[in-house]
Amino acid sequence: MEKQLTQGAKRILDESDENACGFCVFYILDQDGYAKKTKGSAVEVPWYLSSSAGDDIVLEAELPANPLFFLQVSSEEGNYFWGQWWLGDAKRTKTNAICDLVPKDCKAIQKTLDGDVTEFEVEAQMPFIKGSSSKLVKIKLTTKEQKFVTKVTSAKLTVPKALWTEWKEYRLRLWRSGKVWGGEDKDDEKEKDEKKDEKKEKKEA
Numbered sequence: 001m002e003k004q005l006t007q008g009a010k011r012i013l014d015e016s017d018e019n020a021c022g023f024c025v026f027y028i029l030d031q032d033g034y035a036k037k038t039k040g041s042a043v044e045v046p047w048y049l050s051s052s053a054g055d056d057i058v059l060e061a062e063l064p065a066n067p068l069f070f071l072q073v074s075s076e077e078g079n080y081f082w083g084q085w086w087l088g089d090a091k092r093t094k095t096n097a098i099c100d101l102v103p104k105d106c107k108a109i110q111k112t113l114d115g116d117v118t119e120f121e122v123e124a125q126m127p128f129i130k131g132s133s134s135k136l137v138k139i140k141l142t143t144k145e146q147k148f149v150t151k152v153t154s155a156k157l158t159v160p161k162a163l164w165t166e167w168k169e170y171r172l173r174l175w176r177s178g179k180v181w182g183g184e185d186k187d188d189e190k191e192k193d194e195k196k197d198e199k200k201e202k203k204e205a
Contacts, residue, residue, distance in 0.1 A: 012175045013168055017057070020049040022098070023090065024061050024155065026071050026083035029103060036079070040072030040149070047085065047157070057164045059085065059098075059157040065144055071152040073113075073120075073143065079106040081122060083139075085157060087171075095174050098167065099124035099137060099157070113150065118143050128170035129163055137163065 005013065014020065025044040027035045035042060043063050051058040063071055073081060080103040086092040101124045109120050120143070123136040142154040159167075 008179075009172055009176070012172050017049055017052055020059075020087070022047055022085065022087040022096070023092075024059075024083060024085040024157075025092075026063070026081070026101075026152065026155070028072070028074075028106065029080040029082050031078035031080070033080075033103075039068065040070050040074075040151075043069065043071040043152075047155075050156075052161075055161055057159045057161055059159070061155045063152050063154060065146060065151040065153050070149075073106050073109050073150045073152060075107050075110040077107060080104060081106055081109060083124075083155075085124070095171065097127055098159075099126045101139065102136065110150065113143060118145075124157070126159070126163060126167055128167045130166070135163060 011019075023044060024047050026042070028041040029035055045061045045063055047059045047061040049057070050060040081101070082103045083101045084092055085098040087096045087098055089096060101122050104122045112120050120141055122139050122141065124139055125132050125136055129135055137157065137159050140156045140158070141152050143150050144153045145151075
């Protein structure tokens with residue numbers, strides 16, 4: 001029988017996604033994988049849980065498109081679009097990473113934006129998912145043309161609920177393993193005390 005969840009474990013698992021929030025960052029990389037330092041090459045923004053209905057979880061982010069702070073998809077050779085999504089804290093760590101984008105050639109992206117097409121898709125890998133390389137998730141990005149510059153204005157990450165649950169369960173195992181090395185979970189101790197009090201009350205009744 002599966003171990004009953006402690007209060008701490010329930011907070012980590014967050015089955016109703018009440019505390020689902022975090023950040024995502026997007027970069028333009030050169031052909032060696034280094035982030036470019038020029039204007040329009042990097043943006044970090046928060047994401048929001050926009051939908052949990054149906055079979056998917058949808059996380060959305062709005063990107064700025066002002067004159068100084070924006071993300072540009074250019075048609076120059078040797079540029080790649082890349083990014084990361086993570087849960088919670090302002091900094092990405094090994095234990096809060098949701099997914100890493102598979103780098104995509106910016107020139108190839110530009111070719112898909114011909115005519116009235118303003119959206120393109122990239123794929124991302126969720127490192128906590130078993131067999132993650134064959135279970136890539138999709139990210140749809142919307143662009144806007146401003147003075148002959150293609151700027152990314154929004155990003156939508158769609159994760160099947162089954163993968164989202166698997167991802168959260170792996171985080172829970174990481175949290176539990178940390179508790180094992182650090183000593184017994186305080187929530188476990190609290191629950192044991194509560195059960196002792198309940199038994200004592202029943203005997204006195």
